[in-house]
Amino acid sequence: xxxxxxxxxxxxxxxxxxxxxxxxxxxxxxxxxxxxxxxxxxxxxxxxxxxxxxxxxxxxxxxxxxxxxxxxxxxxxxxxxxxxxxxxxxxxxxxxxxxxxxxxxxxxxxxxxxxxxxxxxxxxxxxxxxxxxxxxxxxxxxxxxxxxxxxxxxxxxxxxxxxxxxxxxxxxxxxxxxxxxxxxxxxxxxxxxxxxxxxxxxxxxxxxxxxxxxxxxxxxxxxxxxxxxxxxxxxxxxxxxxxxxxxxxxxxxxxxxxxxxxx
Amino acid sequence: xxxxxxxxxxxxxxxxxxxxxxxxxxxxxxxxxxxxxxxxxxxxxxxxxxxxxxxxxxxxxxxxxxxxxxxxxxxxxxxxxxxxxxxxxxxxxxxxxxxxxxxxxxxxxxxxxxxxxxxxxxxxxxxxxxxxxxxxxxxxxxxxxxxxxxxxxxxxxxxxxxxxxxxxxxxxxxxxxxxxxxxxxxxxxxxxxxxxxxxxxxxxxxxxxxxxxxxxxxxxxxxxxxxxxxxxxxxxxxxxxxxxxxxxxxxxxxxx
Numbered sequence: 001x002x003x004x005x006x007x008x009x010x011x012x013x014x015x016x017x018x019x020x021x022x023x024x025x026x027x028x029x030x031x032x033x034x035x036x037x038x039x040x041x042x043x044x045x046x047x048x049x050x051x052x053x054x055x056x057x058x059x060x061x062x063x064x065x066x067x068x069x070x071x072x073x074x075x076x077x078x079x080x081x082x083x084x085x086x087x088x089x090x091x092x093x094x095x096x097x098x099x100x101x102x103x104x105x106x107x108x109x110x111x112x113x114x115x116x117x118x119x120x121x122x123x124x125x126x127x128x129x130x131x132x133x134x135x136x137x138x139x140x141x142x143x144x145x146x147x148x149x150x151x152x153x154x155x156x157x158x159x160x161x162x163x164x165x166x167x168x169x170x171x172x173x174x175x176x177x178x179x180x181x182x183x184x185x186x187x188x189x190x191x192x193x194x195x196x197x198x199x200x201x202x203x204x205x206x207x208x209x210x211x212x213x214x215x216x217x218x219x220x221x222x223x224x225x226x227x228x229x230x231x232x233x234x235x236x237x238x239x240x241x242x243x244x245x246x247x248x249x250x251x252x253x254x255x256x257x258x259x260x261x262x263x
Numbered sequence: 264x265x266x267x268x269x270x271x272x273x274x275x276x277x278x279x280x281x282x283x284x285x286x287x288x289x290x291x292x293x294x295x296x297x298x299x300x301x302x303x304x305x306x307x308x309x310x311x312x313x314x315x316x317x318x319x320x321x322x323x324x325x326x327x328x329x330x331x332x333x334x335x336x337x338x339x340x341x342x343x344x345x346x347x348x349x350x351x352x353x354x355x356x357x358x359x360x361x362x363x364x365x366x367x368x369x370x371x372x373x374x375x376x377x378x379x380x381x382x383x384x385x386x387x388x389x390x391x392x393x394x395x396x397x398x399x400x401x402x403x404x405x406x407x408x409x410x411x412x413x414x415x416x417x418x419x420x421x422x423x424x425x426x427x428x429x430x431x432x433x434x435x436x437x438x439x440x441x442x443x444x445x446x447x448x449x450x451x452x453x454x455x456x457x458x459x460x461x462x463x464x465x466x467x468x469x470x471x472x473x474x475x476x477x478x479x480x481x482x483x484x485x486x487x488x489x490x491x492x493x494x495x496x497x498x499x500x501x502x503x504x505x506x507x508x509x510x511x512x513x514x515x516x517x518x519x
Contacts, residue, residue: 231443234442234443234446235443237446238443238445238446
């Protein structure tokens with residue numbers, strides 16, 4: 001499969017989706033959105049894919065929306081940004097969040113605007129030490145989209161969420177780690193290898209169960225305690241029927257390494 | 264054997280699965296006819312005490328069959344055989360539980376509302392999109408929806424054609440429970456089995472009494488309830504039920 005603005009490959013259970021408009025810091029234009037959507041459709045339908053790795057090519061991760069497509073000429077009618085969110089950003093965020101497999105985001109450089117929030121919809125975020133997160137929306141009169149206003153208060157608390165989104169200041173990878181926004185910071189030169197190693201490792205794990213874990217954690221943000229207990233019961237029921245559970249128990253009893261298949 | 268349904272007996276519960284995967288279980292006349300016939304069979308079989316109806320993981324039923332509908336003019340509509348099938352489904356006197364995953368739209372939403380209890384998978388969608396086609400709901404969508412969700416939401420759904428989520432349906436009272444989609448049928452069967460353990464005559468009259476509440480004024484409804492309540496005093500199951508409770512054992516009901 002060949003794309004113009006992304007690199008996409010599947011190997012050893014790992015689908016790697018690399019945003020590839022390095023000259024524009026991998027900012028989204030319509031074609032890139034469409035290509036990402038195509039690639040994610042493949043991820044969704046290919047049962048052999050057990051982990052998704054999302055990253056960017058060049059010095060940036062993603063600078064959000066390509067504003068050259070959003071230039072509002074004086075006197076021209078205001079664009080309907082809601083439409084672009086409805087059509088592209090929201091489906092993208094939903095898809096990343098709802099994929100029933102672990103999604104790793106390797107933030108290789110600056111992540112700004114929607115690009116700062118896309119990692120927050122992923123499950124494990126690893127950032128290069130030089131990477132940074134910028135909620136740049138406030139600088140051009142907009143609000144953080146791509147679920148930024150949902151994720152940030154939950155991840156870093158309301159006070160820091162407000163500072164990040166109202167000031168639009170650059171947040172270093174180290175600070176993002178300290179604040180609980182991301183999982184890990186590694187040296188720039190190690191990012192790629194470490195992200196791939198993590199993805200490969202996860203792809204050998206009981207990924208169906210991992211998907212259920214992800215689902216239950218997401219639900220916990222909306223559920224009451226009682227609802228969550230019932231959800232755990234239901235998802236455990238499903239997990240208990242998986243081949244991987246059978247294999248996991250058998251391997252434990254037989255004192256060997258389990259060979260999980262992801263179902 | 265019906266073409267468009269799969270029928271499975273789970274002891275006292277019959278599971279009917281709509282099966283037209285090529286068309287998201289669109290409700291053709293054939294399907295409705297087979298469903299009505301199957302329910303008739305369940306009604307006559309004393310071994311069947313409750314029925315669960317479901318569709319696929321993706322769609323409970325995504326509406327009527329548009330090709331069929333397009334072919335029918337005014338006169339054709341007046342003689343529409345579907346009307347009889349719907350009436351037969353409405354008359355089904357045993358507990359009917361719908362396990363809804365995915366789309367329940369148009370006739371599919373109306374069919375789900377024919378059930379006494381609706382269990383929805385968390386990704387289910389309910390809607391009456393008929394208005395988008397220049398028509399309107401024709402199998403109870405404007406009537407049962409009002410009772411289920413209240414006027415404002417019913418009007419919004421019927422007039423805009425926009426569907427609502429499972430969560431919204433739960434809040435509004437259209438469905439009684441939401442489950443993980445993979446467990447919807449299982450949960451519906453569980454509830455059906457629960458009901459199947461009760462005294463069949465009591466279940467039947469209780470169902471009838473609750474449905475009466477939608478048709479009658481309160482005083483008449485209460486009168487009906489009292490009659491039904493009194494009627495049960497003449498049943499063997501009622502004596503068995505009370506005695507078993509007093510003797511702290513499981514009741515053994517026989518439907519008489």
